[in-house]
Amino acid sequence: MALISIVIPVLNEQESLQDISQLIFEELNPFKIKFEIIFIDDGSTDNSLLILKKLQSERENIKVISFTRNFGHQSAISAGIDHANGDAIITMDADFQDPPSLIPKMVKEWEQGAKVVFTNRKIRKDRFLKKLSASIYYWLLYNFSDIRIKGNIADYRLIDKEIVKYLKGTKERSGYLRGVISWLGYPYVVLDYERPKRKHGKTKYSLLKMTRLAMDGILNFSLVPVRLGFVLGLLLIPLGLCFMGYIIYDTLINDEYYPLYKWISVANLILMGFLFVLIWIVAEYIGKIYDRERDKPQYVIKEKFNIE
Ligand code: UDP
Ligand code: MG
Numbered sequence: 001m002a003l004i005s006i007v008i009p010v011l012n013e014q015e016s017l018q019d020i021s022q023l024i025f026e027e028l029n030p031f032k033i034k035f036e037i038i039f040i041d042d043g044s045t046d047n048s049l050l051i052l053k054k055l056q057s058e059r060e061n062i063k064v065i066s067f068t069r070n071f072g073h074q075s076a077i078s079a080g081i082d083h084a085n086g087d088a089i090i091t092m093d094a095d096f097q098d099p100p101s102l103i104p105k106m107v108k109e110w111e112q113g114a115k116v117v118f119t120n121r122k123i124r125k126d127r128f129l130k131k132l133s134a135s136i137y138y139w140l141l142y143n144f145s146d147i148r149i150k151g152n153i154a155d156y157r158l159i160d161k162e163i164v165k166y167l168k169g170t171k172e173r174s175g176y177l178r179g180v181i182s183w184l185g186y187p188y189v190v191l192d193y194e195r196p197k198r199k200h201g202k203t204k205y206s207l208l209k210m211t212r213l214a215m216d217g218i219l220n221f222s223l224v225p226v227r228l229g230f231v232l233g234l235l236l237i238p239l240g241l242c243f244m245g246y247i248i249y250d251t252l253i254n255d256e257y258y259p260l261y262k263w264i265s266v267a268n269l270i271l272m273g274f275l276f277v278l279i280w281i282v283a284e285y286i287g288k289i290y291d292r293e294r295d296k297p298q299y300v301i302k303e304k305f306n307i308e
Helices: 017-031 048-058 073-082 100-111 128-144 161-169 177-184 207-221 224-254 260-293
Strands: 003-010 034-041 062-066 088-091 116-124 153-160 188-195
Touching (some): 003 017, 017 034, 034 048, 073 088, 073 153, 073 177, 088 100, 100 153, 100 188, 128 207, 161 177
Parallel strands (some): 116 188
Antiparallel strands (some): 088 153
């Protein structure tokens, strides 16, 4: 029988831990799903670790990893995935915003062959600003990066253990997991759900952490910011050349007088264009070095026929 690992990162969630594990047991029991829960205490300063230890001593299939300090949500998930024994791994939050009732549905999709099951937050019961920034961000990501997933997709998902080996092989896995997983290109299924409000406490994602995560998403999977240099260069050079052409024409034909500084500023415009193009080329090289450095797999095989 297949084993499902449920990975839950925890930062100061003392009010939720008991209830969320209880709820997972209740939701999964009727389906006879064999599972383990791996909690990662990401440097909590409340009683989370104590409670986790107690839960662990009561149930054999609860496992706990504790970090020396706060390393961040994505790193906590990575640690959980690294230590999971399951044939499929589900990552979810501890705050009841990822309803465990979805787990049997995810497992079912997986049993039917899906290697990745993402979940899409249909309605976010979050503050207006958070909703707005999220929609803009996910739109940007979809249209301007290599991440080909549409919608409001975060870290509540299932992955097959086959994918784990690729995650372990790349050095950037702790940065922006959902991006790496989508980038690997496995066919995926998306389940919609309504995202409820956080049950206890407040979000552990400060604006700074959020911005960092967002930047990781864009920077790791998109060369668009770099290519802005190219676009600017291509705009400035022809513009400068037009001005130059015009003042040459005006000087020669109309006998108009242009002081030296005007010639220089028009020349500067052209030079600036070339500078942007140069910056763009340098940035492309840096992008290549970066790609190599983080050991992105060169390809991902889906199936093999008559080949071991
Ligand atoms: N979390 C973590 N480390 C962090 C921030 C958050 O382990 O540095 C955990 C947190 O306890 C929760 C999950 O990651 O279980 C998602 O965080 P949160 O609910 O605060 O994010 P939001 O849902 O507001 O985006
Ligand atoms: Mg949350």
